[in-house]
Amino acid sequence: MTTIAYKDGVIAYDSRVTRGTTITDDDAEKCQELKGVRFICTGAACDFQALMGAYFGSPSPSKVEASGLVIDGDALWLIGHDDDTGLWKDRLELDRPYAIGSGSSHAFTAMDMGANAYKAVEMAKKRDSCTGGLVRTLTINASPL
Structure with a gap:
């Protein structure tokens, strides 16, 4: 697992x-870019590629x-995958803080x-034993709806 937080244009x-x-690694880079879209994932690391593939329709x-x-263009999305519907995504409102993951x-x-x-x-x-190591940040230039 991991903890991902968003507030005021910054993702940490x-x-x-x-x-x-x-603990198997305390220096993993969880931000990946594919086809110009940035993904910061939490959950089972072995499933990150499948989640990104599902985002593009696989x-x-x-x-x-x-x-x-x-981060896709000027939008920030929360995405996930379930067995019934496959990929789901919700556009986040940028004026509100948000967090996902174990912490x-x-x-x-x-x-x-x-x-x-x-x-x-x-x-x-x-407080969360599945959150640790380095904290990285990413500033985004997304725009509200």
């Missing part, structure tokens, strides 16, 4: 990868246990208390 995300309760032959934030409740609380996205993920690292 950690770099920890776990397998169960074991059906997944198996269950996809991943979700993410997507999302901690990140939401931190942002509600005034923290920026970076600080929110740093605070989630203190």
Whole structure:
């Protein structure tokens, strides 16, 4: 898992990868670009490619246990995949903070208390064992609807 937070045009995300309760990497880059679209994913790392493929219309032959934030042109999307409908996506309102992943409740609380996205993920690292390593940020130039 991981924690991804968005607030005021900045996306912050950690770099920890776990397998169960074991930390396997604390320096993983979770932001990937494909066809000019940026994906910051959470969930099962082995499913990130399937989630990105589904975004571009490739059906997944198996269950996809991943979700993410997507920067596509001037829009920021929350995406995921379920067994019944396949890919789903929701456009996020850029004037509101948002968080996903295992430490999302901690990140939401931190942002509600005034923290920026970076600080929110740093605070989630203190309480969520699946969030850790480096916190990276990405500034976006998305526009509201």
